[in-house]
Amino acid sequence: MDALFEFLFKYRPLVFEQGEFALGAPGSLRVGLLAAGIVGAIAVATYTLARADSSAGERTAMAGLRVALLAVLLFCLLRPTLVLSTVVPQQNFLGILVDDSRSMQLADQDGVTRGEFVREAFDPETSQLLRELGERFTLRFFRFASDASRLEGPEELTFEGTHTDLGSALDVAREELSGVPLSGLVLLSDGADNTDRPVTESLVPLQASGVPVFTVGLGEERVEPDIELGRVELPRAVLEGSSLMVDVVVTQTGFGRATVPVIIEDDRQILAEEEVTLGPDGEPVVTRMAFQLDVTGPRRVRFRIPPQEGERVQENNARDVWIEVQGNREKILYLEGEPRFEVKFTRRAVADDENLQVVTLLRTAENKFYRMSVDDPEELAGGFPRTRAELFQYRALILGSVEASFFTQDQLQMIADFVSERGGGLLMLGGRSSFAEGGWDGTAVAEVLPVVLQDAPVTRPGQEGAAFLTELDVSPTPAGQAHAALQLGEDYEDPVARWEWLPPLTGVNRITEVKPGATALLTGALPDGGEPQVVLAHQRYGRGKALAFTAQDSWTWQMHADVPVDDNSHETLWRQILRWLVDGVPEAVSVTVDREQVESGQAVGLVATVGDSTYLEVNDARVEARITRPTGLVDTLPLEWTVERDGEYRADVVPLEEGDYEVEVVALRGDEELGRDVTYLHTAPSDDEYFGAGRRTALLQRIADETEGRYYSPSTLSSLPDDISVTGAGVTLTEERDLWDMPALFLLMITLMGAEWGFRRLRGMA
Amino acid sequence: MRTISWRRVAWTVAAFAAVGVSAGTTGSEALGTEWSALQAQQPPPPGRPSAQERADVLRLPPEDEPAGRHAFYWTRAVYSGSRGGWWGRGRPAWATDFPKGDRQFLVVLQRLVQLDAYDFENAVRLDDPELRRFPLVYAVEVGHMNLTDEEIRGLRGFLEAGGMLLVDDFWGGREWAQFEYNMARVLPNRPIVEIPPDHPLFSAHYQIDEIKQVPARGRGIRGRPTWERPDAQTPHVRGIFDEEGRLMVVINFNTDLGDAWEWAEDPYYPLEYSTFAYELGANMIVYGMSH
Incomplete structure (x- = not known):
C-alpha cells in the first residue's frame, strides 16, 4: 500500500x-x-x-x-x-540496540532464528540497510540482555543473555550518546522483557530529550505448539512438614484441550502429581496442588510438565523455586483463663509436632496458674508477661477464655504491639470470657482482631451458664476452601466434602461480621437459620496477623461419636492453623535477598532489618554479612543503614560462582549481639528467556509511539533509513x-x- | 504470685462442713431437704434418661440444647454390673453416693478451681454415644462392674478418642481382679502401672506428696482402720497410658475419695481425709482438662 x-x-x-x-x-x-x-x-x-x-x-x-x-x-x-x-547526513549519530538474549535463538516458522535475521540484516558485507544507514548516520551498536554495553559491530553478538531488560538498554544507550547529536535509537528485539522494572520509567527521559525510538519486532507473536508453566509463588521459608498449597498456571497454544501431567518434585522425590486438562489457545488454566516438605534446609522445588511431542519451546515447561525448610521449634504462648477441654485437645492436636511448642499458662484459680511446656522453672513464673522482651520471645499468642480485665492497660497495649510491631500472630478463641463477652470491646486488642465485636447479651436472672448458646454447622467460605491451613484431607480437589460430615460445634459469642480488610475463612450456620456466624477470620495487622476462632469447643471434632477414632481432622486443622499463625513471623534481626536465584555475576541486594529484643528498630548497629560461597570460602560484607527506613540495612552482593551461597547476617550494638539470621542465594543459568518468548508487539509499538518513533516488522525494515531522515532528531536542515x-x-x-x-x-x- | 495452700483447702472444706451441720440456716435446710428427696428417689435406670428424668432427677439441660452452656459437666459412668456396695443400698454399683457426692464435690470444686461447671450431676451410660460429649468421666465401685460388649466398645472409643476415666472406691484383690479383667477387655495389652509421684497429676493444682488412704464415712468417723479389707491396706493411684504416654485412666484403688467428698460436711469425718480427697479431685480435674 x-x-x-x-x-x-x-x-x-x-x-x-x-x-x-x-x-x-x-x-x-x-x-x-x-x-x-x-x-x-x-x-x-x-x-x-x-x-x-x-x-x-x-x-x-x-x-x-x-x-x-x-x-x-x-x-x-x-x-x-x-x-x-x-537530518544532515553524517552529522548525526544513530544508536542501534540489539537484543542479545537467549530468546533470540528461537527459530520461527521459516526456520530462521531471530538472531540469524539480525546478523543478516546488519552484515557489514552484504547489508544494504547497514550501508544506507551508514551513509546518513554515524552508527553506534549496543547489545543488551540483563545489562547493556557497546559493541563494535553486530558480529560480536552471542545471544546468550539470560534476561531481557529493555529499560536499562534504553538508559545505557541514551546516557552513552547524550553528548552527541542523536537522531534516534533503533531497538531490535522480540520485546520479551522479563524484569520487574516497568519500561515506562526509561521512556520519560527519552521523551524529554526528544529522541525517537524506532522499534523492530522480531519473531512470531505466538510460538506454537507450546505449553508454558506460569510463575509459581511460594513463601520464602516454611516449617518442616507444613502443607503448602500452590496455584499452578498452565497455558498452551496449538495443543488443543489435551491432558498433561503437572509434577512437583525436589531433588529426592516426586512431591505431588496431577493431571491437568489444558484450556483453549492462549487461555491460562489454574490448578491447585498441595504438597509437603519434610527435610530441613534450602530446597529447590521444581514444577514441570514433561515435554510434549512437537513442542517448539521445551525450556518453558519447568519452573524452579527455592524455599527454606526450617526445623525450628516455634514457641507459642497459650493463655487460658480457666480449665477447658479446648486446652487439652488443642495441645494434644499439636503434641506430635516437633516444630511447635505450645507454652501454656492456665489460670486455675485467682492468681494461680498451671504452666505447661515451659523451658525452665522461671518461664512465666510471674504469670502473663509484663515486659515486651518477655512477651516478644514468643512468635504467636493464643488467648483462650480470659476476660480483658485480667490484663493491665499496658499489657493490652503490649499485646497489640506484639502483632503490629513484633509481627507476631494472635489468635483469640471463643469462650464465655472471650470477645465482647469478656469485655474486650474498646480495648487495644479489639483493634487488632479481624472481627467486629457485637454487644454481649445480658444474662437473665437465674439463668444457668452462658447467656447465648448456639450450635454452629461449620463450613469453609470460598477463601477458606482455597486456604492451605484449612485443607483437612488428602483430597484437595474437594475441600468442602470433609467439612460436611464434621459434627456441629457450639458458640457463646455472637459474631457475624468481619472488619474491612479481614477475610472470613469459616462460617457456621445456625439451627434457626439466623445470620451465619463467623467462625474463623483473619487479617494482617501491622507486621503481624490476627485470627479469631469464635467456636468454643473444636474438641468436639476429636471426641464426637460420629467422628472415627482414627480421623485426624482436628489434629490436622490445629496443626495447620498454628503453623500458619507462626509462619513468616520475623526475628528481631532478619535478612532477605531481593532474588533467591540469579545468574553468576548478577548483583543481588541484601536487606537486613535490625531490632533489639523488644523489636524497636536500631539504626546504630554494626551489621555484617558472612557469605559462604559454594566452594566454602567465606566473604565478609558490611551492610549500611539505608537512612530511608529505621532499622533497615543494605548491601549488594555479586555472586561469581555457580551453586548455593549461605548468607548469615549478624547485627551487633557495641559488644552485644542483637541477633542473626540466615538466608540462601543460588546461582545458576536461568531459563527465564524462554517464558513468554513470543513477540510482544504491543510493548514495542508503545515504546515507539510514546517517543514519536515508529514500529517496524522485518518486512518493512528497508524504509527505516529514509524514515529516520525525515523524523529523526539531531542536526537537521529545512528541505x-x-x-x-x-x-x-x-x-x-x-x-x-x-x-x-x-x-x-x-x-x-x- | 499468690498460691493456694492445703490450709485454704482445709478451711474451705471445714467451712462447708460447718454450714452442713448448722441448724436453722436456710441454705443448708434447703440443700438437706433436696438431698433427702434425692436419696429417696431411685436413680435412673440404665439407658438414655427420659425428658422427665433429665429435668427432675439429673437436672440436665433440655435434650435439644447442646452441652456447651458450661465448660465442664461432672459426669458419672453408668455401667452394667452386679448390685453391690453397702452405700449403694441395693442400687446399682455405679450409683454409689449418687447424686449427693457429685453435687457436693461440684460445690467445693468450684470454690477451689476457677471453673465454669454445671452445678448438678450428669450420669451417662458407657454405651451411649453421648458419652463422647463429656471427655472426663468418673466411675465408682468398679470392682462390681461387668461390662457388656457395647459398653466395652463405647468405653474403648471414648478413651482412644482422648477421653479420660477416673476410677474410685474399690478395695482388695477380688475387686481389683474384676476391674482388671474388664479393663483388659477395653484396652487389651495396655498395662496398669503405678503413677509416679513426680507425675504432673500430683502437682497440677495442689502439690501432693503423699498418697493417703481415704476411708469410707463410717470408718473415718469411728476411727477404725482406714482400709475395708485386710488385703486393701495400701492405697494406690495407678494409671493406664496410651502408646504416646498420655494418661487415659486414673485408678484410685484401696481408697474412697467419693465418700470424703460426700461427707465432708460431717464434723466427725476427719478433715485430713476430705482435704486430701478434694486436693486430689481438683488435681484430677485440672489435669484431665489440660492433658
Missing part, C-alpha cells in the same frame, strides 16, 4: 506526515487566482457561446471538465512543495520537496482531458 502511495504521490505517507505544505511560485496568491479566474471565465464563455448541436447540460459538463483541468494545471504552476526538517511533478497530478490531468474527449465522442461532437 505504501509503495502504491509512493508511486502516485512521489513520497511515502510518513514524509507527508512530517512535512508542511507550501506554494513555491513567485508572486502573490491573489495574482495567481485572478489569472486562473480569467482563464476559467474564458473557457466557460467559449463553451457557453458556442451554438453547436449541444444542449446546455452538455455544455456545462464539458465546461466543468475543462475548468477542472485548468485548475490542476494552475495548481502545478503555483509550485506546491513539502517543507521538511531532515523543500516539489510536489508539482507528482504522478498523481499528471494522471489527473490526463484523466480530465480523456474524459472531455470521451464525452464529445459519445455525443457525436468530435
Whole structure:
C-alpha cells in the first residue's frame, strides 16, 4: 500500500506526515487566482457561446471538465512543495540496540532464528540497510540482555543473555550518546522483557530529550505448539512438614484441550502429581496442588510438565523455586483463663509436632496458674508477661477464655504491639470470657482482631451458664476452601466434602461480621437459620496477623461419636492453623535477598532489618554479612543503614560462582549481639528467556509511539533509513520537496482531458 | 504470685462442713431437704434418661440444647454390673453416693478451681454415644462392674478418642481382679502401672506428696482402720497410658475419695481425709482438662 502511495504521490505517507505544505511560485496568491479566474471565465464563455448541436447540460459538463483541468494545471504552476526538517547526513549519530538474549535463538516458522535475521540484516558485507544507514548516520551498536554495553559491530553478538531488560538498554544507550547529536535509537528485539522494572520509567527521559525510538519486532507473536508453566509463588521459608498449597498456571497454544501431567518434585522425590486438562489457545488454566516438605534446609522445588511431542519451546515447561525448610521449634504462648477441654485437645492436636511448642499458662484459680511446656522453672513464673522482651520471645499468642480485665492497660497495649510491631500472630478463641463477652470491646486488642465485636447479651436472672448458646454447622467460605491451613484431607480437589460430615460445634459469642480488610475463612450456620456466624477470620495487622476462632469447643471434632477414632481432622486443622499463625513471623534481626536465584555475576541486594529484643528498630548497629560461597570460602560484607527506613540495612552482593551461597547476617550494638539470621542465594543459568518468548508487539509499538518513533516488522525494515531522515532528531536542515511533478497530478490531468474527449465522442461532437 | 495452700483447702472444706451441720440456716435446710428427696428417689435406670428424668432427677439441660452452656459437666459412668456396695443400698454399683457426692464435690470444686461447671450431676451410660460429649468421666465401685460388649466398645472409643476415666472406691484383690479383667477387655495389652509421684497429676493444682488412704464415712468417723479389707491396706493411684504416654485412666484403688467428698460436711469425718480427697479431685480435674 505504501509503495502504491509512493508511486502516485512521489513520497511515502510518513514524509507527508512530517512535512508542511507550501506554494513555491513567485508572486502573490491573489495574482495567481485572478489569472486562473480569467482563464476559467474564458473557457466557460467559449463553451457557453458556442451554438453547436449541444444542449446546455452538455455544455456545462464539458465546461466543468475543462475548468477542472485548468485548475490542476494552475495548481502545478503555483509550485506546491513539502517543507521538511531532515537530518544532515553524517552529522548525526544513530544508536542501534540489539537484543542479545537467549530468546533470540528461537527459530520461527521459516526456520530462521531471530538472531540469524539480525546478523543478516546488519552484515557489514552484504547489508544494504547497514550501508544506507551508514551513509546518513554515524552508527553506534549496543547489545543488551540483563545489562547493556557497546559493541563494535553486530558480529560480536552471542545471544546468550539470560534476561531481557529493555529499560536499562534504553538508559545505557541514551546516557552513552547524550553528548552527541542523536537522531534516534533503533531497538531490535522480540520485546520479551522479563524484569520487574516497568519500561515506562526509561521512556520519560527519552521523551524529554526528544529522541525517537524506532522499534523492530522480531519473531512470531505466538510460538506454537507450546505449553508454558506460569510463575509459581511460594513463601520464602516454611516449617518442616507444613502443607503448602500452590496455584499452578498452565497455558498452551496449538495443543488443543489435551491432558498433561503437572509434577512437583525436589531433588529426592516426586512431591505431588496431577493431571491437568489444558484450556483453549492462549487461555491460562489454574490448578491447585498441595504438597509437603519434610527435610530441613534450602530446597529447590521444581514444577514441570514433561515435554510434549512437537513442542517448539521445551525450556518453558519447568519452573524452579527455592524455599527454606526450617526445623525450628516455634514457641507459642497459650493463655487460658480457666480449665477447658479446648486446652487439652488443642495441645494434644499439636503434641506430635516437633516444630511447635505450645507454652501454656492456665489460670486455675485467682492468681494461680498451671504452666505447661515451659523451658525452665522461671518461664512465666510471674504469670502473663509484663515486659515486651518477655512477651516478644514468643512468635504467636493464643488467648483462650480470659476476660480483658485480667490484663493491665499496658499489657493490652503490649499485646497489640506484639502483632503490629513484633509481627507476631494472635489468635483469640471463643469462650464465655472471650470477645465482647469478656469485655474486650474498646480495648487495644479489639483493634487488632479481624472481627467486629457485637454487644454481649445480658444474662437473665437465674439463668444457668452462658447467656447465648448456639450450635454452629461449620463450613469453609470460598477463601477458606482455597486456604492451605484449612485443607483437612488428602483430597484437595474437594475441600468442602470433609467439612460436611464434621459434627456441629457450639458458640457463646455472637459474631457475624468481619472488619474491612479481614477475610472470613469459616462460617457456621445456625439451627434457626439466623445470620451465619463467623467462625474463623483473619487479617494482617501491622507486621503481624490476627485470627479469631469464635467456636468454643473444636474438641468436639476429636471426641464426637460420629467422628472415627482414627480421623485426624482436628489434629490436622490445629496443626495447620498454628503453623500458619507462626509462619513468616520475623526475628528481631532478619535478612532477605531481593532474588533467591540469579545468574553468576548478577548483583543481588541484601536487606537486613535490625531490632533489639523488644523489636524497636536500631539504626546504630554494626551489621555484617558472612557469605559462604559454594566452594566454602567465606566473604565478609558490611551492610549500611539505608537512612530511608529505621532499622533497615543494605548491601549488594555479586555472586561469581555457580551453586548455593549461605548468607548469615549478624547485627551487633557495641559488644552485644542483637541477633542473626540466615538466608540462601543460588546461582545458576536461568531459563527465564524462554517464558513468554513470543513477540510482544504491543510493548514495542508503545515504546515507539510514546517517543514519536515508529514500529517496524522485518518486512518493512528497508524504509527505516529514509524514515529516520525525515523524523529523526539531531542536526537537521529545512528541505523543500516539489510536489508539482507528482504522478498523481499528471494522471489527473490526463484523466480530465480523456474524459472531455470521451464525452464529445459519445455525443457525436468530435 | 499468690498460691493456694492445703490450709485454704482445709478451711474451705471445714467451712462447708460447718454450714452442713448448722441448724436453722436456710441454705443448708434447703440443700438437706433436696438431698433427702434425692436419696429417696431411685436413680435412673440404665439407658438414655427420659425428658422427665433429665429435668427432675439429673437436672440436665433440655435434650435439644447442646452441652456447651458450661465448660465442664461432672459426669458419672453408668455401667452394667452386679448390685453391690453397702452405700449403694441395693442400687446399682455405679450409683454409689449418687447424686449427693457429685453435687457436693461440684460445690467445693468450684470454690477451689476457677471453673465454669454445671452445678448438678450428669450420669451417662458407657454405651451411649453421648458419652463422647463429656471427655472426663468418673466411675465408682468398679470392682462390681461387668461390662457388656457395647459398653466395652463405647468405653474403648471414648478413651482412644482422648477421653479420660477416673476410677474410685474399690478395695482388695477380688475387686481389683474384676476391674482388671474388664479393663483388659477395653484396652487389651495396655498395662496398669503405678503413677509416679513426680507425675504432673500430683502437682497440677495442689502439690501432693503423699498418697493417703481415704476411708469410707463410717470408718473415718469411728476411727477404725482406714482400709475395708485386710488385703486393701495400701492405697494406690495407678494409671493406664496410651502408646504416646498420655494418661487415659486414673485408678484410685484401696481408697474412697467419693465418700470424703460426700461427707465432708460431717464434723466427725476427719478433715485430713476430705482435704486430701478434694486436693486430689481438683488435681484430677485440672489435669484431665489440660492433658
